Amino acid sequence: MNSLKKNILKMTSTGLLVILLMAGCTDHFDELNTPDDQLVASNLESAQLGQAFAQAQFYGLYGSPGPFQLMQSLHADIYAQYFATTAPNFDSDQNVMIRSWQNGAWNGFYGAAAPQLDFVENFSEENGMTLENAVAKVMRVQLYHRITDYWGPIIYSEFGNGETKVPYDSQEDVYKDFFVTLDEAVAVLKNNAGGNAFGSNDQIYEGSVDQWLRFANSLRLRLAMRVKYVEPELAKTEAEKAVSDGVMMDNSHNAKLLTTQNSRNPYTTITDWGEFRMSAAMESALEGYEDPRQAKYFQPAVNGDQDGDGNPYEGFRNGLPKTRKESGVEDEGLNDRYSDMGIDWQNDSKGGSNPPIEIMNAAEVYFLRAEGALEGWNMGGTAEALYEEGIRMSMMESTTATSAEIEAYIESGNTPKSPQDIWDSPALTDIPVAFESAGSKERKLEQIITQKWLALYPNSMEAWAEYRRTGYPALYDRINSLNPAIPVGDDVQRIPFASGEYSDNAESVQNAIQLLTSPADEATTKLWWDAK
């Protein structure tokens, strides 16, 4: 038994020895548990602020093809009737709201862009980087206004609270904060003329403070016009402030996001998927106006001239049903029968140029000023002159037309034509290009917005917001609707909240519904500014 005791003692001491050895060898554990191919968020320095800002810009503008499709391509692109869906299962063109798509659209912004923007704003503020902070604020307004123009109430002031519940702000509160934010930013930018923030990490203006200032003012003008019907006084004040502070005057001031081989224009990817083609509305307007921009915006249909109008550009009506019993038309082969998006937006191997992503151009600013002038606001010009300058800016931006050709277009009495399709679609509208100085205010507004719609292409998120606000251009009814709440003559007014919010932020989303103009989370509920 002696040896037993001895051995138990041996074993115990060995065991203890081992434990001691192990305890002493865990020094490297924290290092091991830190990935060495990544940075640690809590240790980030100002040197990395630019890259975070760059990420917020690119993802905030939906540069990534997946979220871009779910956000813009499957909604605004077809609700602004730039394109119509050829994919048989894409029911959003028949007014169906698919919540899983909205998850992708919502998360694409809040997951990939907002945290970085928030980080940049907070970091720059804490570290006295006032210029960077001002630019980030302008960027915030640009990014969030597109989000609220989709959903209405959004997560805005409470973003990044780190809680399991994040309350929404009403659209009114969000818009009013936009103006305050722009005030703050503009004050800093004005005081730093000639300065630079973020340098080449800024993919829009390479950090030029002067450009950012013009953009901030132009953005103020855009937002002011948006609230024209709901808060006319605020709209006038803000619009006049914007113009007097200096807005974009020519195409060198345009806000466009740089694209690179590694951060591409998302259209160059999604045009490969063959899921949309030119809409009948675009065909009607561009062909009727004999618009030089048609060859830039679209390509001739693979199968050539389908309707025998002598023009190989072919569009078709939105909302084609899966089962074409009523229409008697096949749903197949649409991709070859109708016009694809212009060559610039195609893959490089097809001759694409990976164009920058449009945010705002001088043409839009002139049309905004034209609309303001129509209201009698001090916009530094008459409605007609500003309208015509808008057309010039767009033509110069998108075409190689000579000024004689441009002037001929501006003076043309051409009106949209019937696309001569199997639905016997009429012409989109009867308004000509030439400004009807003697026309009613409403007709002039239609002219301004219709030309703005053409000039914004393919920035459909802005075009769709303006369509909802003004009712122009006079787009076609859909051929079919699968959503009983939105029959073919009606339009989707907003995007319902994402289903992920219903599971992860349930209480807040229920409260957010109360912040809508009527307490129903439906696509038929109008937004706060949609008050014409």
Added chain:
Amino acid sequence: MIMKRYKWIGSLIILLVVSTQWTAAQNNQYDRNVYVSATDWNNQNLQEIAPGTHLQEVLSLIENEYNVNFLFDSKLLADQYVSEHKVLYLNRDLFDLLDRLLAEFNFTYKKLTHRTLGILPRDTEMKNPMNLEVVTGSVTDAQTGAPLPGVNVMVKGSTIGTSTDSQGSYELNAPSLQDTLIFSFIGYQTQEVPISGRTSIDVNLSPQAIAGDEVVVTAFGLERESSSLTYSTESVDNEGLTEARELNVVNSLSGKVAGMQVNQAGTGVGGASRVVLRGNRSISGSSQPLYVVDGVPIRGDISDMNPDNIESINVLKGPNAAALYGSEAQNGAIVVTTRKGREGEIDFSFSSNFMLRDPILLTKYQNVYGQGTSGVYSPSSESSWGPQMDGQMVDHWSPAPDMQGEQYAFNPQPNNVEEAFQTGYNSSNNLTASMGSENVQALFSYTFTNAEGVVPKNELDRHNISARVTSQLSDNLSLDSKLSYMRQSIDNQLPTGESFANPIRHIYRLPRNIRTADAEMFDYTNSEGMLRQNYWNPLSNGGANPYWTMNRNLNENVSDRINALASLTYDFTDYLSLMVRSAYDGGSGESEFRRYNDTYVIAQNGYYSIAKSNGYEWNSDFLLSYNQDLTEDWYLEANVGGNIKKERNSSMSANTNNALTIPNFFAISNTQNVAAGENIGSPMDIYSAYAFGQLAWKDAIYLDFSGRNDVSSTLPEDNRSYFYPSVGLSASLTELISGLPDVLSGARVRGSWAKVGNSAPPFMTIRTASLSSGGNNGFLQLDTTLPNENLKPEETESYELGANLQFFENRLGLDFTYYKTNTRDQLFQVAVPVGSGASSFFTNGGDVSNKGYEILLSATPVQSRDFNWDLNVNYSANDNMVEKISEDQPILTLATDFLRAFRIEEGKPFGQVYSRGWERTEDGDVIVGENGVPQVTGGRTVPVANFSPDWRGSIRSTLSYKNLSLSFLIDHRQGGSIASLTNAILFDDGLTKQTLNGRDGGLVFGDNLFGGESAVMRTGGTDENPEYSKNTQEVDAQTFWTSIGGRNTPVGEAFVVEATNTRLRELTLGYNLPESVISSLPISNLKLSLVGRNLLFLYRASENLDPDLMTGTNAAAEGFESFTPPSSRTFGANIKIDF
């Protein structure tokens, strides 16, 4: 750093090696110096023997000191006493000592085996057989006829005995030819054979019919008799793995182990399998068991292991069984023991296996209507809602220039789906050589496996080379070393499910009029000289010509794996030993994808990618073992050990992004836009210390205990170290209670309790920010998962109770187990609103319980010299329940796809499947809209299925007659349901037979369509108080199925199928060439078997699919059905020759 961390183990090894050499040098005269006593270490060990001490007493003293056994006839030694005072120097050579001791007696000694000596009367040595009779013979396995080495042969009522040599032969000196011999061997039934005057006795031993006293391999490779275990295990031997062979050896276990579920992923040959023991328990982890090979946990699974090299697989089902393997064993462990060389002359065996694999297409296609919609033909349609196919001439679909204007006869092509598949095969050839001397044994094995899947171009090649050397380096020191190398290449592993590169998707969706010969011409050159895909709907956003996909979307995977082990065991004494071991399992992989231009959505402009990865798991451990009889009745075994586990992985990949510059030239440089990435896998170190043991009283009561402490690198410092214990008790009623009826040959009850802790995945305690390319200087993204600095280890607590009853000399056995496990403090990600600044955080919480029964019945109804019948029945029912998730979330979504969301939900079994469902009234009636199609719960989803089965069972039986044996395995799964995305799409396409009804209208929901549902239509009333009446609205098939089916927004409730099925899993017919034939051949054994697996369904509730096949192997995989390859039956032949 690595050197530093291993220093102490290294010095231990050096110390042992040095001491080994020293011992060897001291004992250069082998024969006289075999018996080195442990007392050599302290040099002065004298034992004084008083006069009158009984000789037997002295012998037993020597037995203990020298770790030997003496065999003698106790009658002869009955009155032999030491006559004078003696001093025995116990540090001396044993033979010298025996010579001195026995000098005064009329006895001498004879070496019988390595550690056994006979004490014989002095004269018998010279003048045998005056008193002792020599009996010789051989012992063979009654079933296989193979010689059995190492069988104990004893003369009944004496201590005289021997054991058989490597050829199964024995020679024994029996006191009388009227004595009886007892033949016993672990795993076989003991036989008593009266000598009855014979001098040659050959014996066949039958393997024990029942898991009575089977030896099983438990933690750390320790062998235990199964009756001493306090928990339930089940094992499958080599034959069960090699005969009805599967490419993935784990699949061979399917249906053979109660409580085990095996599902195969839909990736074609070489695919992974998902194994779950006793139900899913992990919210975010895998729920899959740990794989352990030769006592050491390995990296990943054993899908590429060679079954020929496996001696046995033992399944430790609960955490009780596996408490000692540590964290990862909380889901149970699959313990693989590989083969070792045997003492004896060189033994060659060759086996060859060839199996054909035949797809079983379960979907019933319609063969009346062809391409088009609304009854109108369209050559570019992807659905079959067109006109009837009556042989009319229609435009050909091909966009190829030379096909323009071509027409062809519009006829049904009933076999176009089947013709896209082929008969696959598996072939494997193995050569094994085993050889060994008394001190060194070696085994060499090489296997080449080659397979083709049922989808053309899906191929596998696998080489397994393995060498194992076991060696008794000196009397106290033994070595076990192993090196296995595997190289596997798989071509065109099938992308799964909804992937547009999955050929299955495109095969199943073939319109009914597409002729195979037309589709086989999968490409053409267009007018611009570009290679284009020949498909009916060019640039489709989901469709493709299946032959294009098979031939122009290619992938290759090559992997290497090395499994190495070295283990040294030093016996300090016969009761104390130390093992030191290091085992490495690592490898590398390389994969390549090539997609040709014109692959539409996924690669319109071509695509090429390569990825390389490598990683390893390295375990180094030691184990100090003590085992000794404390008294005659009490036995103690105790072990103390420690383990260091290191896991490292990394990978790099590059791809050409969205375009190849030169079409169809596959090189990373052939693009304007290279994307590349690296991934620092999941580094993890775990240091462990543990102690475990067993206290036994007679053969009646066993008490097991264990404790383990892990220190994990992935947890925050304060929670890094965690301890978990287990305890178990097993008692034999037949030993403890006398007077039990004779029919009861054994009765044991057992119970155990265990806790197992588990650490977290790496990198969960800090928030990272990652860089990516883009813009001018790159992008920076903050991780969307928030860190948790207070993570705790998760914990599984389990207990189990069981009983084992044996009747009629173990011919009938019943084993019953009840278990309950709770997995608490689970580590998982909780989704938070993205607006919070992150999308999730990692937390501890949740409680998933599993409780259930396992019943095993085993019987040998007939056992005779020529005919044997074995029968095994097993039944297992698992009741799974998600008790709790977290304070904030009663529901957690694990995965989603177009059809469904896989959720776990408090108060529901694991595996809830949510999808769109029918809108219903308060009474549960389905509300049908004006067009005759039910309204759908559009924005919200409802639970429609749950994939957890109610119970599983199987019947396995072997009938053997002389050299012939027949065995079969039937298994059954009861309950569980899945929602089929394949069906949703095939119905939408108008392809299935069920879509024939109502092509011209006349379908009424709730009547001749979904007749099981009660359906109503709104006829008035207000929105608050709507009025309904029975639905009578007719709808046509196309409107109906295209409304509720399809890819993007299908109604899952319409496509739920029940998973209940019964199948003939395995059928084997074996034939051993009879001895009479063998003896004339230069071989020692030849066995031929015909085998079939998955031969047919005896019952299947789901019409179109095999519910065992699934898309992937993740946690939600069991309900994940989407374009899986067809179920397939395999059948073939197996030949094994021993030389």
